Amino acid sequence: MIEFDEEVESKESDGVQDHSVQSLGAHLSSTFQEYKDARKETENEWLRDLRQYNGQYEADVLARLNDAGARSKVFVGLTRTKVMAAYSRIIDLLFQHGDQFFSMAATPVPDLDPMAVIQMKQLATQQIADAAQMDPNMNQDLIMQRMAELEEDLKEKYKDIADAAAESMTSDILDQLIEVNAEQKLKESILEACIFGSGAVKAGSVRIDKKQSYSRMTDPETGEEGFSINVIEQPMPEVESVSVFDLYPDPYCTSLDDCDGLFRRHVLTRKQFRELADLPQFDSEMIKYLLKTNRTGNHVEEDHERTRRRIAGINDHSSSHRFELLEYWGFVDGYKLEEHDVKLPEDADLSADYSACVWICSGKVIKIMLNPIAGYQIPYHIFPYEKAPHQFWGTGVPRMMRDSQGTLNAATRIWLDNLAMSSAPMMEINTDLLAAGEDPTDIHPWRVFLREGGDGSMPMVRWYQPIANANGLNQIVEIFRRFADETTSLPSYTHGQQSNSMNKTASGMSMLMGAANVALKSTIKNVDDFLLEPLIRSMFHWNMEYGTNQKSKGDLKIIARGSTALVQKEVQSQRLLQFLSLVSNDLDSSLIDRQQLISEVAKSMDIDPDGIIKSEEQLQLEQQQQQQQLQMQAQMQQQSGAGNPQGMPPAGMV
Helix, strand or coil, rough: CCCCHHHHHHCCCCCCCCCHHHHEEEEEEEHHHHHHHHHHHHHHHHHHHHHCCCCCCCCCHHHHHHCCCCCCCCCCCCHHHHHHHHHHHHHHHHHCCCCCCCEEEEECCCCHHHHHHHHHHHHHHHHHHHHCCHHHHHCCHHHHHHHHHHHHHHHHHHHHHHHHHHHHHHHHHHHHHCCCCHHHHHHHHHHHHHHHHHHEEEEEEEEEEEEEEEEECCCCCCCCCCEEEEEEEEEEEEEEEECHHHHEEEECCCCHHHEEEEEEEEECCCHHHHHHCCCCEEEEHHHHHHHHHCCCCCCCCCHHHHHHHHCCCCCCCCCCCEEEEEEEEEEEHHHHHHHHHCCCCCCCCCCEEEEEEEEEEEEEEEEEEEECCCCCCCCCCCCCCEECCCCCCEECCCHHHHHHHHHHHHHHHHHHHHHHHHHCCEEEEEEEECCCCCCCCCCCCEEEEEECCCCCCCCEEEECCCCCCCHHHHHHHHHHHHHHEEEEEEECHHHHCCCCCCCCCCHHHHHHHHHHHHHHHHHHHHHHHHHHHHHHHHHHHHHHHHCCCCCHCCEEEEHHHHHHHHHHHHHHHHHHHHHHHHCCHHHCCCCCCCCHHHHHHHHHHHCHHHHCCCCCHHHHHHHHHHHHHHHHHHHHHHHHEEEEHCCCCCCCCC
């Protein structure tokens, strides 16, 4: 917790800090408003994406349809189908059975300990001097040669240690990902990326994981045995899914690398806000003051919140009674940090900017600290579905196919209206042209028009049959359905739609799926580069700094495997099948580990090889049983031959 000095506290009335101390809160509140205003246009696009995903028309389009009277208002739900196809494909590739979406490996050239280098030089010098019985200063070439040999040995030793550390670190991170339910949180962010074009995850922060354990105990007074409950608190690296609607980056940045600052908006219940007072580095006195002076909370619903609730069918207009907090990651000058008693280095330049984390509520600072992450790094990872050049936010599936979806809706509405109009004839009755009160704009099947006057030769009743244009409209629908396939790079056959012109053989379908994956590969690469690799890197640094497993620490690199899996998924499967057919002859089969080859083929097809391929122990057992059966048959034949010499028939058979 940040402690305020006595002078500041004396200036407070009712818990309010003086103006100089709280100028930072006012400054950040003003900055947040600038960031929010700059994001408004992007926010409106997200809401259009959400309506399109949910199969809802924009307000102006719906008004025109309502004014048109008895017309179709159908919305073709192709956008949701495409979004779920993209989402399912990405999830299938990242979270395959038996696979993990990352790996750890030792760096190609390990960093040597400086003390080890000094010791190595001393050892080389001593060895050369002892061997040659000469002054070591006269044998610099030999010493350097011996040092090179020792360096190679040392690097090999370091690499072996690093390989073991990589394996141990991988196990640690996998266990931590399971503990924090990271897979589900990643899926939530990936779905947002498919819809809105960008997804976000927070990683690298600390959470306290509380676990209960039970131990047997004996009551010293009664001697009765029972169990005691033990609560174990364990720090864990947190992984959190964050909605893009809650993030407000520097409007001039194009990525987090050049981002001057980032705000995250939190909306907490009164209980959640009160619990912050118990956490380290939060100003408990200020939180208590805000709780006291804001009985009903300070949350004011944003426009996008109301719109999202309406889209979801929730029309609750009552007050939320919640608290709105702003979490800021960015640069703060040294003077403001000093005002808040933030510890800076002794030789720190107060006029310089320092990377910091600040929490504010109603313009009041409730937490401030220097960025605990080495170097300037924001603990939020924002990744695009499709990267837009020189733009921070990405492009999602709904926006890619917006024109196709709109035209498809219009053509389908006209098609349905035309089918309805042409489903039955309309009748005209001569009542002297048109009777009073008749509405000529009211047109529907089985409509009767009353007409008065006119030529007596005209028939009393005339029937009109509107022309059906279903065939032409069907072509328009199919054209724009194909346009949607092309603009999203998600062909209809990837989400189950069949076509008469498709090659439905196994190899043909595999080629089609492989071609579809070419475009999806860029999306998977974005997930690798902007989400998975930074996420695992954050957890790696957390374990290096706070982890207790010393065997996991080393000079390691992180490999995200999503795009690799995409390539191997289709290509490797075909190559393995081709190789299997090539070595199926008697001449080559003896050179191949057929069991391992079949296991790799099964893995490439998402089939668990352990469930269908016999183990080595099972094969050995079956071979032993076969050998025993052959031996028993041979013994029986020998016994039968000994009881019937020279092939004579048994007694009684003559």
